[in-house]
Amino acid sequence: MKIFKNIKKNIFIYIFLVAILSVVLIFSSFMYKNISSVNKKNNYINSYFNIPNIYMMMTTYTLADGPYVDKLDKEYDDGGLYTFDAQLFNQADKKGIKNFGVTRQGVYASYSIEIEEVKCNKKFIQTEPQQVYQQDYPNLGIFINDLFGENIKFPIERGRNFKTKDFKEKEYLPIIAGCDYMGSFKIGDALNIKVNKGYMETEEKFVKGKIIGFLEKDTELMTYVGGSEIINANKLVLIGLSNEYKYDAGFFGVFRETLNGVVETKNPLEVEEKIMELARTMGYEGKGNIIKLSYMKDAFNDYVEFNDSSYSSYYKIFGISLVASLVITILSIYLIIRKNKYDYGVLLINGATKNKIRNSILLENLIILLIADVIGIILSLKYIGAISPLVFIGYNLVMMVIVLLTSSLILKNKKTIEFINFNEQNN
């Protein structure tokens, strides 16, 4: 039997088979790399950002521990505004997914930065060094003095440029956002600013803030932390602090999502419904994204539960794809034998045995499997970054046994005379 001619003859069946086998092998690499390392509960935190959730993600809106979300001060919001935090249990930078929020469970890797000078419009502006603080989040609590205010020009809510007096604390803290936030916020937006008086969040409280303007693109802050360092301010959020908070600068953080996390209703009972409605409006529901409302104290358990169900789903999908590949292989062998019945009949009348025909089917499928292996290895290494040799070898062996058994069984059950019943066949 001319092996390659036969492969060419059945090329579409074999291409389909190669695709299926490759997908299973790539999936096995994915499982090997990710699932095998996250069985322990302790690993959930590590998996928090590292495991690509390829088919499902969950946005959890965490509510305060009370029955409803935090309510903004009546002085500010006339009693109709509620805020909440949002957590996106997924890779923040995953393509096509907006980073809806940051998590409170992030680590506070704090360090102090002192502003040395500010670069704006490609001109460095000298400022007096001031104590500032940056969290993991791109928020920068900054104590801004009169000099800073005079040198930086940016628009604020009333259609005029910022002046130092705007930093004087009134009913809210003034916030100047980096230009990257222009799409997310607008001047006048209310933000909830979290103030932590310690790393353990034992004295957590919120104060009101308001966006009063945006820094121009590529504004840079020159700081010295050990040595001089220039920070691009595009992603920063500067919080103007009054003397009251001067020494708390290190514990300020702005939750960017707070804009998204403001709902307005006079009826507190509608808050949850309003949050879900907002999430749908923002496009965070559907396409595999699950939205869940839960209280802060339950958020971690929700995540663990979600992860468990996700990985259980992975196992299910892998199992189904494995079984599907077996079924498709069996089916393809059946189709190939059926399609080649005439050719096999010709070989049989000229002295071939069914064993020899089975061997040629085996060889064809071995070549197909090798091609799938090569594709699986290349794509696994490129996109998954790992392969499991044992799984590859095991899968190959299983598939060869399946091919052997299937082809033997089909050929054995067919009499020679059935192959050479040429009158029933088209040629």
Add this chain to the structure above:
Amino acid sequence: MSILKLKNINKTFDTKSEKVVALNDISLEVEKGDFIAIVGTSGSGKTTLLNILGLLDQKTSGDYWIEDKKIEDLTEKEIARLRNENFGFILQNYALINDYSVYDNIKIPLDYRYKKFSNHKAGRKIKDIAKNLNIGEKLKQPAKNLSGGQKQRVAIARALINDTKIILADEPTGSLDKKHTEEILEIFKELNEMGKTIILITHDEKVASICKKIVHIEDGEIVNE
């Protein structure tokens, strides 16, 4: 001594509702160099007889000898070898593998030969036979590109390549026009003159008339020889 000998051969097929008798107590002896036509109407059992003769199907009862070897309780491998060494098949629809070249089609029996030829020897043999049958120029072409007459010549070349003693032909001219039929029958005559034993199945009395011996078969029984 008979080259093939059938004695009291019966063949029945089991269908869902009944047993169909395809061959009933057939006895036949074929001598070396015979040119026999087995003639009968459609469904008379002639193709079943050819399948049993060519070891493509098994008899229900009776005895069958190829030369002095009794065909009984043989393994599939032994049967395949006997088929390869003793029979060349020429069938109505040519039984060629369309995607193979003419060369590869003719070579098939050599691929399954017990004692292999070297590629060089096989190639020389194929070219000689193809040249004699006027298909020497077509060796590299896929079989599907040939005309009916050319395809049947390829089938004849394949039947001859392994130097088998017996050619079994089932309606070899059934798909051919008058001109090609005459050409193919002429080849058959020449082969018989060269010493080949030929058993030809046909329903066409004209085709049968070129044979030295005619066996009529009706309802699974030989009615006269």
